[in-house]
Amino acid sequence: MTAVNLGLPARPAGSNALGAPGASAPSTAGRPDVPGLVDRFGRVARDLRVSVTEKCSLRCTYCMPAEGLPSIPREQLLTAAEIGRLVGIGARDLGITEVRFTGGEPLMRADLAEIVGLSADAAPGVDLSITTNGIGLDHRIRSLVDAGLTRVNVSLDTVDRAHFASLTRRDRLPAVLAGIRAAHDAGLTPLKVNAVLMRETLAGAPDLLAWAIENDCRLRFIEQMPLDADHNWARDNMVPAAELLDVLGTRFTLIEKGRDDPSAPAEEWFVNGGPATVGIIASVTRSFCSACDRTRITAEGTVRSCLFGDQETDLRGLLRGGADDSEIARWWRGAMWNKQAGHGIDSATFAPPQRSMGAIGG
Numbered sequence: 001m002t003a004v005n006l007g008l009p010a011r012p013a014g015s016n017a018l019g020a021p022g023a024s025a026p027s028t029a030g031r032p033d034v035p036g037l038v039d040r041f042g043r044v045a046r047d048l049r050v051s052v053t054e055k056c057s058l059r060c061t062y063c064m065p066a067e068g069l070p071s072i073p074r075e076q077l078l079t080a081a082e083i084g085r086l087v088g089i090g091a092r093d094l095g096i097t098e099v100r101f102t103g104g105e106p107l108m109r110a111d112l113a114e115i116v117g118l119s120a121d122a123a124p125g126v127d128l129s130i131t132t133n134g135i136g137l138d139h140r141i142r143s144l145v146d147a148g149l150t151r152v153n154v155s156l157d158t159v160d161r162a163h164f165a166s167l168t169r170r171d172r173l174p175a176v177l178a179g180i181r182a183a184h185d186a187g188l189t190p191l192k193v194n195a196v197l198m199r200e201t202l203a204g205a206p207d208l209l210a211w212a213i214e215n216d217c218r219l220r221f222i223e224q225m226p227l228d229a230d231h232n233w234a235r236d237n238m239v240p241a242a243e244l245l246d247v248l249g250t251r252f253t254l255i256e257k258g259r260d261d262p263s264a265p266a267e268e269w270f271v272n273g274g275p276a277t278v279g280i281i282a283s284v285t286r287s288f289c290s291a292c293d294r295t296r297i298t299a300e301g302t303v304r305s306c307l308f309g310d311q312e313t314d315l316r317g318l319l320r321g322g323a324d325d326s327e328i329a330r331w332w333r334g335a336m337w338n339k340q341a342g343h344g345i346d347s348a349t350f351a352p353p354q355r356s357m358g359a360i361g362g
């Protein structure tokens with residue numbers, strides 16, 4: 001019998017994390033005395049991803065195991081107030097300019113609007129968005145926008161109902177489309193739609209692009225990364241950006257436009273002369289690690305400097321232990337100073353991280 005990898009650290013959450021009582025702050029030897037989240041390779045993190053839950057309404061094969069991730073006990077999750085406080089520290093003291101709530105599925109948190117509202121109060125003027133599978137968004141969009149949400153990215157890999165059901169292990173395509181329509185009606189346009197490139201759905205990629213253009217969505221394809229809980233990813237089987245371009249080229253004329261800004265992960269192409277575009281995030285075959293500007297907080301309150309780096313720094317222990325904002329900022333800076341150079345997927349010694357995408361927060 002093969003062991004099932006649940007996508008969580010082999011040790012109990014937090015046991016490999018710095019920041020627990022008595023632990024020492026990450027080394028900052030050689031770090032310049034600047035407020036921002038700089039690292040040894042000259043990068044500055046300004047884009048914060050906050051995972052708010054490990055729970056999800058889908059079971060995408062490239063992300064979750066069929067049974068879902070093991071539940072995180074409620075007391076181990078950051079509260080809405082703790083998230084709001086960290087977002088405030090990030091914006092005020094560390095130069096964070098954008099915050100995206102993710103998971104798991106952020107809509108699984110009943111207090112998501114409270115999280116957004118407290119974050120908006122703590123970080124006025126900062127762009128607050130969610131990455132969501134869209135299920136239930138139609139019922140929640142109004143309260144989220146009222147709380148201060150400024151943008152929504154919806155993940156949708158195919159508009160073929162049978163393919164959707166087999167890829168996500170749930171027959172919920174109509175619910176996702178209802179969520180997209182609601183976000184559109186709430187004025188969150190142009191809506192970004194993200195699709196992970198998979199062999200099973202590659203032939204349907206032109207249909208998805210046609211649907212996106214027709215529905216005023218900005219579609220971006222993402223190369224599949226070795227972040228699935230089942231550890232089935234294989235370099236030889238993943239769909240590279242170049243292959244997608246060939247498939248889209250059978251129906252559309254694509255002209256390279258480039259990146260919207262140098263740290264944007266997506267390279268854009270004009271479709272049929274524009275103005276419609278399609279983006280490709282070639283995380284594996286055209287890695288953009290050298291321009292990465294992300295910092296991540298997991299649902300349990302650890303800083304993760306890279307999707308692929310298992311070293312985490314626990315801020316929840318500091319928050320609950322009475323640390324002041326400057327102390328928390330100091331630990332966060334230390335965590336980011338030690339960010340690794342890149343994901344190293346092509347190195348002979350590469351091993352996928354212990355946590356899967358859904359357990360980190362994509």
Ligand code: SAM
Pocket residue numbers: 056062063102103104105106131132133153154155194195196222223224225226227228357358361362
């Ligand atoms: N549940 C939400 C959703 O699906 O949008 C938010 C969390 S999900 C982990 C965030 C993003 O990560 C989604 O766009 C998803 O498609 C992407 N993702 C998940 N696993 C991935 C993988 N192995 N490689 C590349 N992208 C992945």
Ligand code: SF4
Pocket residue numbers: 056057058059060063064103104105133155357358
């Ligand atoms: Fe859930 Fe998002 Fe992972 Fe799909 S990609 S299983 S929707 S967390």
